[in-house]
Amino acid sequence: MADKPSQLQSVIRFQEAYMEQEKMHKRKVRIVRSMLLVLFLALWELCARLGMIDDFIFSSPSRVLFCFWKMVRDGSIFAHIGITLFETVVSFAIVTASGICVAVLLWASRSASEILEPYLVMLNSLPKSALAPMLIVWMGSHVHTIIAAAVSVAVFGSILTLHTGFLSMDPDKIRLIYALGGSKKDVLTKVLLPGSVPLILSNMKVNVGLCLVGVIIGEFLAARRGLGYLIIYGSQVFSCVYI
Structure with missing residues (x-):
């Protein structure tokens, strides 16, 4: 003792x-x-x-800092950051919600999973930058188009990742729920979703970056404000400080 x-x-x-x-x-x-x-x-x-x-082509940190401070003083940088941040947040919310909902539906319906999974794989393998010009033709040059472009970059991969994670859930826990008289809804609410929280959070971390990339791609083609617009403007006027 x-x-x-x-x-x-x-x-x-x-x-x-x-x-x-x-x-x-x-x-x-x-x-x-x-x-x-x-x-x-x-x-x-x-x-x-x-x-x-060549500092004209490659610029320099001091020139970039001077340009940034100039845009801070006139307030233009905040407008560009604000619109890009808004589009990223909205697209991220759509991707997260739709990814979880569709993945749950595919998990709940084996037939739907077998029918739709090849199409999801095909859509996820498409070059994402190729969809943006098509979206502009279909939807016009609006904020909604940029958000749709960002969603198209991340949503298909998000669905496939979550669906694969749902299918790999511990089968013993699922059998235990059924043995105790539980339903598929009980499996969803008591095993699947709580057990998939780390996977969902990890997927959300990836989706933030993908949505930002999608927004920048959309702003390259269909924006007059935003960080993507600044990058295109800088390349057009050969001013790398904006890039």
Whole structure:
């Protein structure tokens, strides 16, 4: 009995040492990550000032910062960021909701899954940038078109990922629900959705980036505001500070 307090203290000291080691590791990672970014920007600026690269084509961090500050002062950057952020958030919400709903429907209906899965795979394999011009022809040059382009980039892959995750759920848990007299609805609400939360969150992280890419692609072709429009404008006037 006398050894238990000492054993408990040893465990506590081990946990504290482990937590301190993890903190040091995370701090080291942040420092090295920041140093790499600073080193890259410093080399970029140095090469531009020494004439090793053409600053008209490649620009430089100081010129980019000056242009950004100029747009902050006149407020134009906030309008461009705001519209791109709005389109990204709306498309992300649509992709997340529709991805979960369609994946649940495919899980609930084996026939629907077997019929629709080949088409979803085909649509997901299409080059996403090729859909944007078609959407402009069909829907016109509007914000809705850009949101639709962003949704088309992410939604099919989201459905397939979630559907595959739903099908790989632990069958023993599902059989237990049925053995206790539960229905398919009980399996959905008590096993499938709670057990798929990590998968859904991971899928949402991917969808954020894909929706932003889709919005930028849409703004390349059908926008007069937004970060995608700024990139196209910069390439047209040969001003890389906007890009």
